[in-house]
Amino acid sequence: xxxxxxxxxxNKQYEDMKSRLDEKESIISNLQEDNNTLNQQVHELSNxxxxxxxxxxxxxxxxxxxxxxxxxxxxxxxxxxxxxxNSSIVDSDILQATRVAKLTKDTNKPRSVxxxxxxxxxxxxxxxxxxxxxxxxxxDKLNSHHLGxxxxxxxxxxxxxxxxxxxxxxxxxxxxxREAGYKFVWIxxxxxxxxxxxxxxxxQIRNSDSLxxxx
Numbered sequence: 001x002x003x004x005x006x007x008x009x010x011n012k013q014y015e016d017m018k019s020r021l022d023e024k025e026s027i028i029s030n031l032q033e034d035n036n037t038l039n040q041q042v043h044e045l046s047n048x049x050x051x052x053x054x055x056x057x058x059x060x061x062x063x064x065x066x067x068x069x070x071x072x073x074x075x076x077x078x079x080x081x082x083x084x085x086n087s088s089i090v091d092s093d094i095l096q097a098t099r100v101a102k103l104t105k106d107t108n109k110p111r112s113v114x115x116x117x118x119x120x121x122x123x124x125x126x127x128x129x130x131x132x133x134x135x136x137x138x139x140d141k142l143n144s145h146h147l148g149x150x151x152x153x154x155x156x157x158x159x160x161x162x163x164x165x166x167x168x169x170x171x172x173x174x175x176x177x178r179e180a181g182y183k184f185v186w187i188x189x190x191x192x193x194x195x196x197x198x199x200x201x202x203x204q205i206r207n208s209d210s211l212x213x214x215x
Contacts, residue, residue, distance in 0.1 A: 053163035060161035
């Protein structure tokens with residue numbers, strides 16, 4: 001085989017390899033674009049799912065800290081809580097009260113109580129009444145004794161009922177806000193908000209990326 005023939009052969013081999021490589025690069029690029037599109041769709045669907053889950057809980061409040069008893073009547077307990085904090089809600093506003101399974105089974109804390117209210121109006125009224133009561137009684141904030149439960153006095157906390165994803169984001173936001181010296185972390189209509197101090201602008205924490213805004 002002459003030198004020219006050899007050079008032609010190797011050039012052809014090179015062009016064939018280059019063509020196959022270009023083809024594979026094109027396939028990889030298309031797959032990456034498809035993957036990015038799918039990831040975006042998954043992200044959007046996940047956001048919609050969280051919104052639906054949160055919407056299903058919009059009339060609910062979650063109460064933590066109420067000691068458990070076999071003979072407990074949670075509807076009566078919630079009514080007593082509302083009476084203690086001078087809430088404007090009435091018994092007919094309280095549709096249901098039930099315990100839910102613990103997220104962490106190896107804890108001694110009592111199971112949370114989820115209260116379903118007639119609408120967001122009674123929900124907001126009860127949350128506002130508890131908040132005002134605690135501000136007015138800083139040395140004797142809402143606790144188990146106020147609910148007529150004997151034994152060791154333990155604090156009782158009440159907030160909007162968050163969907164699992166939002167609950168995890170809320171916990172992470174509280175932790176980072178505490179580390180960064182933020183004074184306020186609160187929930188409003190399923191939204192998680194933080195504020196460094198009275199003069200600062202509120203920041204909404206939507207997901208783990210939003211946590212970077214807490215500095």
